[in-house]
Amino acid sequence: xxxxxxxxxxxxxxxxALVIGAGIAGLTAxxxxxxxxxxxxxxxxxxxxGGAMVTEREGEYLIEHGPNTALExxxxxxxxxxxxxxxxxxxxxxxxxxxxxxLKQGRPQxxxxxxxxxxxxxxxxxKAKLSLLGEPFRKPGIEDHEESLSExxxxxxxxxxxxxxxxxxxxxxxxxxxxxxxVEQAFxxxxxxxxxxxxLIRGQVLGARQRKREGRVSKQRAPMFSFRQGLGSLPExxxxxxxxxxxxxxxxxxxxxxxxxxxxxxECQGQPKNFEADRVIYAxxxxxxxxxxxxxxxxxxxxxxxxxxxxxxxxLSLAFPRNRVEHPLDGFGLLVPEVEKRKIxxxxxxxxxxxxxxxxxxxxxxxxxxxxxxxxxxxxxxxxLLPMVLEELKPMLGISSxxxxxxxxxxxxxxxxxxxxxxxxRNRLNDLEASHPGLHFCGNYRGGISVADTILHALKxxxxxxxxxx
Numbered sequence: 001x002x003x004x005x006x007x008x009x010x011x012x013x014x015x016x017a018l019v020i021g022a023g024i025a026g027l028t029a030x031x032x033x034x035x036x037x038x039x040x041x042x043x044x045x046x047x048x049x050g051g052a053m054v055t056e057r058e059g060e061y062l063i064e065h066g067p068n069t070a071l072e073x074x075x076x077x078x079x080x081x082x083x084x085x086x087x088x089x090x091x092x093x094x095x096x097x098x099x100x101x102x103l104k105q106g107r108p109q110x111x112x113x114x115x116x117x118x119x120x121x122x123x124x125x126x127k128a129k130l131s132l133l134g135e136p137f138r139k140p141g142i143e144d145h146e147e148s149l150s151e152x153x154x155x156x157x158x159x160x161x162x163x164x165x166x167x168x169x170x171x172x173x174x175x176x177x178x179x180x181x182x183v184e185q186a187f188x189x190x191x192x193x194x195x196x197x198x199x200l201i202r203g204q205v206l207g208a209r210q211r212k213r214e215g216r217v218s219k220q221r222a223p224m225f226s227f228r229q230g231l232g233s234l235p236e237x238x239x240x241x242x243x244x245x246x247x248x249x250x251x252x253x254x255x256x257x258x259x260x261x262x263x264x265x266x267e268c269q270g271q272p273k274n275f276e277a278d279r280v281i282y283a284x285x286x287x288x289x290x291x292x293x294x295x296x297x298x299x300x301x302x303x304x305x306x307x308x309x310x311x312x313x314x315x316l317s318l319a320f321p322r323n324r325v326e327h328p329l330d331g332f333g334l335l336v337p338e339v340e341k342r343k344i345x346x347x348x349x350x351x352x353x354x355x356x357x358x359x360x361x362x363x364x365x366x367x368x369x370x371x372x373x374x375x376x377x378x379x380x381x382x383x384x385l386l387p388m389v390l391e392e393l394k395p396m397l398g399i400s401s402x403x404x405x406x407x408x409x410x411x412x413x414x415x416x417x418x419x420x421x422x423x424x425x426r427n428r429l430n431d432l433e434a435s436h437p438g439l440h441f442c443g444n445y446r447g448g449i450s451v452a453d454t455i456l457h458a459l460k461x462x463x464x465x466x467x468x469x470x
Contacts, residue, residue, distance in 0.1 A: 033462055103334060125160060172333075282441050347368070
C-alpha cells in the first residue's frame with residue numbers, strides 16, 4: 001500500500017464503505033452505514049454537499065434552485081428527519097397548496113383533484129368524462145410492445161387527459177415529454193395498475209386498501225414538506241453530523257479490486273490521494289460516471305451512462321408587490337400544457353406554499369424554462385430570459401409591475417429521463433454489480449427522480465449491505 005493511501009479500516013474490524021458523491025443519495029447511504037457501525041468515507045468533488053439540493057438565502061428571501069419540496073411517502077423518510085434532528089424544522093405547505101392550476105385557453109384553471117370535482121367542473125369535456133367511465137373495460141396493451149407514456153394515456157384515458165393533465169404534469173416533474181418517457185420505466189406504479197388490476201381506476205381503489213394495510217400512502221396523498229431554512233437544511237445537517245467522514249473537493253479517478261479490497265484513486269484539491277474499502281457506492285450523477293475508470297469496464301460501456309438524456313432547465317425566482325398581482329395565488333402553482341404553445345413550463349407559487357420566504361407585502365414565484373420541450377430556451381442568459389418570462393407570466397396572473405428581485409439558476413443537465421428503452425440502463429447497472437462484487441450504484445438515475453425516491457433507494461441499498469455484511 002502506497003504512503004498516500006488511507007486504509008479505511010484496520011484488519012478484521014468493522015466493515016468499510018467508500019461513497020462517491022455527496023448528493024442526497026450518497027449522504028443518506030453513508031449516514032445509514034456509519035450509524036450501523038461501518039467505517040465510511042463520502043467523497044464529493046464540489047465544495048459543498050447536496051448535489052442539486054441548493055438553497056439560497058438572501059435577506060428576507062429564501063430561494064430553492066433545485067427541488068422545492070419533498071414527499072413523506074414512506075415512514076422511513078420521517079424517521080430519517082427525526083434521526084437528523086430536523087423534525088422541529090419541518091414545514092408543511094399551506095392547505096391552499098393542494099390546488100393545482102393548468103393554463104387552458106390562456107387562463108389558469110384549477111385542475112379537478114377529486115371525482116366530484118372532475119364530474120362537476122367544466123375543465124374536462126363531457127366526452128372526456130364519458131371516456132373515463134369506460135376505462136375499466138379497455139383492453140390491456142400489447143405485451144411485447146414497450147409503450148411511451150403518451151401511448152399508454154391515449155389508449156386508456158384519451159387525448160384530452162394527455163394534453164391537459166399528463167403533459168403539463170410531466171413537464172413539471174421530469175421537465176420531460178410524455179412522447180419519450182417510457183410508462184413502465186418512468187411511472188412503474190401506473191403501469192402496474194393496468195398489469196395487476198386490468199384498470200387504472202380499479203387499481204387505485206384496490207391499491208389504496210393495500211397501502212392502508214401496509215401503513216403506506218400514495219404520492220398523491222403523501223404530505224409535502226420542506227424545512228424552515230429550505231431543503232438545503234438536509235445536506236447541511238448531514239455535513240454537521242458526518243464530520244470528517246465527508247471529504248469535499250475530492251474527485252474519484254479510478255476503481256480497482258486488489259486482494260479483496262476496493263482501491264480508489266482520487267484527486268484531493270489537486271493532489272493524489274488513495275483510499276481502500278470493502279464496498280464502493282457510486283452515488284454521483286449518471287453523466288459523471290464516464291469520468292471514472294473502473295477495472296474491467298470499457299470506456300464505451302461507461303459512456304453509455306453518460307449518454308442518458310438530461311434536459312437543460314433554467315429557473316427564475318421572481319418577487320413582486322402583492323398588490324400588483326391580481327390572481328389570488330390560492331394553489332401550488334401553474335403548469336403550462338404544450339398545446340398552449342408558451343415559452344415557460346410553469347410556475348410555483350412559493351409564497352403561498354411557504355409565506356415566510358419573502359417579505360409579507362410581496363409574492364414569490366419560481367418559473368421553469370426549457371426541459372425536453374424547449375431546451376433552447378433554458379440556456380438563455382438571465383437578461384434574455386427575464387423579458388421573455390415576464391411577457392408570458394404577466395397576462396397569465398395579472399401582474400402589473402416589474403419584479404423587485406430576480407434569482408436565476410441554469411442546470412445544463414437537470415433530470416435523467418427514463419425514456420422508452422431505459423430498462424436496458426437498469427440491466428447494465430445490474431450486470432455491472434454482478435460482475436464487480438462490492439460495487440454498487442445509487443441515485444436518481446436508478447430508483448426514481450424525486451427526493452423521496454432517491455432517499456428510499458439509498459436506504460434499500462444499505463438494507464442489502466447490512467444484511468450481507470459478512
